[in-house]
Amino acid sequence: xxxxxxxxxxxxxxxxxxxxxxxxxxxxxxxxxxxxxxxxxxxxxxxxxxxxxxxxxxxxxxxxxxxxxxxxxxxxxxxxxxxxxxxxxxxxxxxxxxxxxxxxxxxxxxxxxxxxxxxxxxxxxxxxxxxxxxxxxxxxxxxxxxxxxxxxxxxxxxxxxxxxxxxxxxxxxxxxxxxxxxxxxxxxxxxxxxxxxxxxxxxxxxxxxxxxxxxxxxxxxxxxxxxxxxxxxxxxxxxxxxxxxxxxxxxxxxxxxxxxxxxxxxxxxxxxxxxxxxxxxxxxxxxxxxxxxxxxxxxxxxxxxxxxxxxxxxxxxxxxxxxxxxxxxxxxxxxxxxxxxxxxxxxxxxxxxxxxxxxxxxxxxxxxxxxxxxxxxxxxxxxxxxxxxxxxxxxxxxxxxxxxxxxxxxxxxxxxxx
Amino acid sequence: xxxxxxxxxxxxxxxxxxxxxxxxxxxxxxxxxxxxxxxxxxxxxxxxxxxxxxxxxxxxxxxxxxxxxxxxxxxxxxxxxxxxxxxxxxxxxxxxxxxxxxxxxxxxxxxxxxxxxxxxxxxxxxxxxxxxxxxxxxxxxxxxxxxxxxxxxxxxxxxxxxxxxxxxxxxxxxxxxxxxxxxxxxxxxxxxxxxxxxxxxxxxxxxxxxxxxxxxxxxxxxxxxxxxxxxxxxxxxxxxxxxxxxxxxxxxxxxxxxxxxxxxxxxxxxxxxxxxxxxxxxxxxxxxxxxxxxxxxxxxxxxxxx
Numbered sequence: 156x157x158x159x160x161x162x163x164x165x166x167x168x169x170x171x172x173x174x175x176x177x178x179x180x181x182x183x184x185x186x187x188x189x190x191x192x193x194x195x196x197x198x199x200x201x202x203x204x205x206x207x208x209x210x211x212x213x214x215x216x217x218x219x220x221x222x223x224x225x226x227x228x229x230x231x232x233x234x235x236x237x238x239x240x241x242x243x244x245x246x247x248x249x250x251x252x253x254x255x256x257x258x259x260x261x262x263x264x265x266x267x268x269x270x271x272x273x274x275x276x277x278x279x280x281x282x283x284x285x286x287x288x289x290x291x292x293x294x295x296x297x298x299x300x301x302x303x304x305x306x307x308x309x310x311x312x313x314x315x316x317x318x319x320x321x322x323x324x325x326x327x328x329x330x331x332x333x334x335x336x337x338x339x340x341x342x343x344x345x346x347x348x349x350x351x352x353x354x355x356x357x358x359x360x361x362x363x364x365x366x367x368x369x370x371x372x373x374x375x376x377x378x379x380x381x382x383x384x385x386x387x388x389x390x391x392x393x394x395x396x397x398x399x400x401x402x403x404x405x406x407x408x409x410x411x412x413x414x415x416x417x418x419x420x421x422x423x424x425x426x427x428x429x430x431x432x433x434x435x436x437x438x439x440x441x442x443x444x445x446x447x448x449x450x451x452x453x454x455x456x457x458x459x460x461x462x463x464x465x466x467x468x469x470x471x472x473x474x475x476x477x478x479x480x481x482x483x484x485x486x487x488x489x490x491x492x493x494x495x496x497x498x499x500x501x502x503x504x505x506x507x508x509x510x511x512x513x514x515x516x517x518x519x520x521x522x523x524x525x526x527x528x529x530x531x532x533x534x535x536x537x538x539x540x541x542x543x544x545x546x547x548x549x550x551x552x553x554x555x556x557x558x559x560x561x562x563x564x565x566x567x568x569x570x571x572x573x
Numbered sequence: 574x575x576x577x578x579x580x581x582x583x584x585x586x587x588x589x590x591x592x593x594x595x596x597x598x599x600x601x602x603x604x605x606x607x608x609x610x611x612x613x614x615x616x617x618x619x620x621x622x623x624x625x626x627x628x629x630x631x632x633x634x635x636x637x638x639x640x641x642x643x644x645x646x647x648x649x650x651x652x653x654x655x656x657x658x659x660x661x662x663x664x665x666x667x668x669x670x671x672x673x674x675x676x677x678x679x680x681x682x683x684x685x686x687x688x689x690x691x692x693x694x695x696x697x698x699x700x701x702x703x704x705x706x707x708x709x710x711x712x713x714x715x716x717x718x719x720x721x722x723x724x725x726x727x728x729x730x731x732x733x734x735x736x737x738x739x740x741x742x743x744x745x746x747x748x749x750x751x752x753x754x755x756x757x758x759x760x761x762x763x764x765x766x767x768x769x770x771x772x773x774x775x776x777x778x779x780x781x782x783x784x785x786x787x788x789x790x791x792x793x794x795x796x797x798x799x800x801x802x803x804x805x806x807x808x809x810x811x812x813x814x815x816x817x818x819x820x821x822x823x824x825x826x827x828x829x830x831x832x833x834x835x836x837x838x839x840x841x842x843x844x845x846x847x848x849x850x851x852x853x854x855x856x857x858x859x860x861x862x863x864x865x866x867x868x869x870x871x872x873x874x875x876x877x878x879x
């Protein structure tokens with residue numbers, strides 16, 4: 156569930172050569188199901204699959220693209236009934252239900268091959284359940300605070316290095332008649348990002364994961380400390396009003412129009428913000444600042460993955476496809492700014508020359524000693540995450556309900572982790 | 574010479590011929606019965622069975638008896654959904670008087686009345702998704718039309734869909750818009766069938782205004798009222814799409830109804846509890862059963878009275 160700096164550096168230092176295994180010519184059908192339904196990722200994936208097909212002319216490849224949201228419920232059906240040979244999904248706990256039900260193929264053999272073992276070491280933890288690997292990653296991206304550089308400059312503010320500076324910056328922004336952070340919590344998960352960071356900065360990565368694994372009660376004083384820090388921001392009025400009405404997309408106009416100065420979000424927010432007219436002179440990025448001094452910084456970096464369903468019919472070709480996807484060249488290509496615009500998982504790949512990708516890559520490889528989490532709803536079991544995110548939203552609107560919320564979450568926790 | 578036609582017809586007839594009168598109705602009913610059993614009765618039975626299991630839809634189902642129902646009793650979110658369902662049932666019925674008054678208003682002959690009628694009917698033709706979107710923009714806390722109008726008369730901004738106490742009423746109001754149009758159409762056709770002689774007779778007895786409406790018109794609209802009641806109750810119990818579009822069950826689950834809660838628990842992105850979802854579905858089914866029984870009973874009474 157995490158990849159450490161050490162393993163990442165080791166991977167970087169490791170071979171950048173791609174050992175493309177010259178296996179026997181593949182034949183038969185290869186059915187690929189994708190959830191990359193947005194136009195740009197879809198084109199990227201289709202191009203990549205066409206390249207793979209060109210290398211294996213004997214293979215009859217059939218690609219099905221399913222709407223990203225619908226995919227999340229359909230995967231349950233097609234994994235059990237009419238399995239494809241390759242399917243996209245998410246790392247960490249999100250693959251738990253399918254691993255436990257025996258629906259994903261164990262691909263530890265792939266991870267034993269040097270080409271993958273040496274170059275993908277940093278994401279191995281996120282793909283591991285019960286000591287085995289159940290798929291390969293194909294992209295990941297950093298989370299952090301994207302802010303309006305021009306507003307910071309106008310007010311004479313710097314990127315904050317700790318919580319006090321974060322709050323004093325915020326006060327200055329509030330005094331100028333703006334909000335500090337925009338957020339849209341209608342679909343709940345955005346609040347999970349704030350909790351991830353506040354909890355990891357207050358108590359560290361290991362505590363956060365202990366909570367995710369049910370080892371700590373929600374009513375624990377340490378968790379309350381995290382919420383107390385959050386409440387300081389809420390009581391200042393740091394977040395936009397009525398955020399429970401907006402989706403994250405609907406919350407973007409606040410930062411575009413300069414009514415809010417920053418947003419805590421994954422790198423996928425950059426594309427729509429740029430499209431809305433914020434160029435690199437107006438938009439910048441900083442790592443979520445330290446809260447408790449001395450706690451090792453840890454980051455959220457959700458990883459998207461490819462898996463082989465256990466009922467797949469052409470597993471040999473599927474394995475070859477997975478090798479192809481994670482190879483250094485393909486990773487460089489599909490993650491560049493013209494395609495997915497995210498970070499490659501292969502240590503031998505080049506990161507595209509983009510301000511935010513470079514900052515994110517440096518942050519994750521050099522300044523994230525605590526570890527790397529996937530994201531609230533991927534690290535916590537689905538049911539716990541659903542209830543908790545609802546509680547987080549309620550807390551953001553009615554901070555006084557906190558005790559009630561935490562008691563409720565304790566009850567859910569007892570049931571989920573039994 | 575015994576081989577006469579009369580004797581031939583007296584010979585034993587086939588089984589079907591002998592039982593024709595008794596069997597034929599069942600043959601005609603068979604396709605409907607089969608489909609009804611397969612698509613309605615069997616799924617109901619299955620849902621009830623699943624509600625006794627702990628099942629994530631993928632792995633082994635584990636029999637846990639009434640545990641799902643015991644948990645429901647203690648589930649705050651379920652309680653909220655149940656109350657919201659009741660609110661829907663109660664306030665959605667406003668569509669009936671609303672529809673009646675619009676129908677009475679439009680039941681006149683002026684130039685272009687057909688255009689006015691179609692304009693009033695228009696919302697019913699819209700997809701619920703569109704209605705939901707339009708109303709959620711109407712309710713927007715800063716930019717919305719509602720707050721613009723409230724601002725003109727000096728009332729503070731109100732965030733209808735973001736306020737847990739108001740949100741359900743806000744969605745019901747959105748649902749009333751097309752539902753009122755539906756009831757209006759039912760009453761408009763009903764008004765065509767009102768007997769002019771009875772109105773005449775009422776006039777002679779000096780009935781007018783409210784008395785005319787209450788004692789002469791409404792009793793004659795009884796069939797239309799019954800249908801309006803049926804479709805409105807059904808509409809209230811199926812209020813899923815508006816909630817999904819306008820608030821997605823939020824803020825923090827305060828606008829869920831049973832059908833939405835069932836969907837969330839069993840079939841949504843984070844839902845893995847088929848048994849628990851089925852238990853919610855069974856409760857919803859029991860509530861519907863009350864109304865179904867009432868509808869069937871009143872229709873049966875009607876038939877018998879004929």
